[in-house]
Amino acid sequence: MGITLQGITKGFRGFQALHGIDLEARPGEFLALLGPSGSGKTTLLRIIAGLEFADQGQVAFDGEDVGHLAAAQRQVGFVFQQYALFRHMTVADNIAFGLTVKKRRERPAKAEIAARVAELLDLVQLSGLGKRYPAQLSGGQRQRVALARALAVQPRILLLDEPFGALDAKVRKDLRRWLRELHDRMGLTSIFVTHDQEEALELADRVVVMDHGVIEQIAEPQTIYDEPASAFVFDFVGESNRLPVTVSGGRVAFAGQPLDVDGSGLTGEAQLFFRPHDARIVTDGAAFPAVVTLARPKNGAIRLEAKVEGRTVPVEIDVPLAGAPAVGDTIRVAPTRTRLFAQPSAA
Numbered sequence: 001m002g003i004t005l006q007g008i009t010k011g012f013r014g015f016q017a018l019h020g021i022d023l024e025a026r027p028g029e030f031l032a033l034l035g036p037s038g039s040g041k042t043t044l045l046r047i048i049a050g051l052e053f054a055d056q057g058q059v060a061f062d063g064e065d066v067g068h069l070a071a072a073q074r075q076v077g078f079v080f081q082q083y084a085l086f087r088h089m090t091v092a093d094n095i096a097f098g099l100t101v102k103k104r105r106e107r108p109a110k111a112e113i114a115a116r117v118a119e120l121l122d123l124v125q126l127s128g129l130g131k132r133y134p135a136q137l138s139g140g141q142r143q144r145v146a147l148a149r150a151l152a153v154q155p156r157i158l159l160l161d162e163p164f165g166a167l168d169a170k171v172r173k174d175l176r177r178w179l180r181e182l183h184d185r186m187g188l189t190s191i192f193v194t195h196d197q198e199e200a201l202e203l204a205d206r207v208v209v210m211d212h213g214v215i216e217q218i219a220e221p222q223t224i225y226d227e228p229a230s231a232f233v234f235d236f237v238g239e240s241n242r243l244p245v246t247v248s249g250g251r252v253a254f255a256g257q258p259l260d261v262d263g264s265g266l267t268g269e270a271q272l273f274f275r276p277h278d279a280r281i282v283t284d285g286a287a288f289p290a291v292v293t294l295a296r297p298k299n300g301a302i303r304l305e306a307k308v309e310g311r312t313v314p315v316e317i318d319v320p321l322a323g324a325p326a327v328g329d330t331i332r333v334a335p336t337r338t339r340l341f342a343q344p345s346a347a
């Protein structure tokens with residue numbers, strides 16, 4: 001089932017949380033909404049779920065406007081960070097909840113519900129734990145119960161709001177792989193909110209990067225990383241260095257030092273971005289000087305932090321183990337792969 005959002009806006013008492021969001025999730029797609037705290041991810045997810053209503057704009061499932069439908073009528077499954085299981089109910093009763101509260105006409109027979117619960121317990125690999133209470137489960141197990149409960153009503157859309165946020169790194173990693181498999185196997189269309197870029201890049205077919213209630217970029221993970229559409233995306237996703245540069249006649253200079261960067265199309269002040277592994281140390285040519293303040297092993301290379309005169313934030317670069325400079329050395333840094341953005345952002 002495809003999801004289409006058009007021109008979604010939402011304000012809370014004078015505060016504009018979403019500014020005209022256009023977004024499409026293709027049938028079977030797994031989308032991640034990625035952005036800093038307060039960027040509007042949860043609000044957008046709640047509008048899709050029908051837990052919140054947009055001030056303007058349209059929400060459609062498979063081309064059909066669902067804007068007027070309440071959450072229960074939209075047939076979406078959702079899972080939140082706080083597992084929100086009913087503490088006084090067994091695991092099995094928690095999973096069955098969505099089915100038992102259906103109107104009598106639509107409610108499956110008791111035996112059918114029991115069979116569905118057993119199937120779901122099996123699916124989330126918790127067979128045999130149906131009689132336990134939530135307090136008798138680990139965090140990861142509780143989250144899988146929450147997922148089974150969301151799936152009980154056989155949704156075609158699954159919405160997840162930081163579902164693994166409260167779990168430790170290892171459990172989190174295992175669960176998200178497992179969730180991806182489940183999504184594929186069940187043919188769901190899923191939207192996942194996270195502020196963890198690794199999670200978004202690893203799990204999603206496409207990543208939607210949000211900031212201040214707008215979408216900065218929608219693209220496949222590799223594109224988000226390799227071709228960030230804005231200074232914000234470059235900064236937010238992956239490690240990066242940012243230097244204030246001046247552009248004149250297509251030539252780019254940092255602190256008076258010309259760099260080997262094409263500045264055509266821009267003029268005046270700009271922001272130059274590069275990743276730590278996209279720079280080399282050179283002895284002459286276009287480069288800027290820096291003094292090494294820290295050198296530590298990282299992923300089979302050496303990560304250097306180097307102080308640039310007049311800058312408080314050090315530049316980070318990765319250099320080969322062999323011949324790596326030492327702390328205190330003055331080096332010349334030549335960025336090899338860069339992006340230039342016109343808008344000045346706060347340093």
Ligand SMILES: Nc1ncnc2c1ncn2[C@@H]1O[C@H](COP(=O)(O)OP(=O)(O)OP(=O)(O)O)[C@@H](O)[C@H]1O
Nearest residue numbers: 012015017035036037038039040041042043044195
């Ligand atoms: N019910 C509400 N009343 C007033 N303001 C709200 C309400 N819900 C959200 N907001 C505001 O809207 C903005 C977006 O919130 P939202 O929860 O969507 O952000 P988020 O990107 O999901 O953040 P987080 O990662 O911290 O959950 C925030 O500034 C928030 O304070």
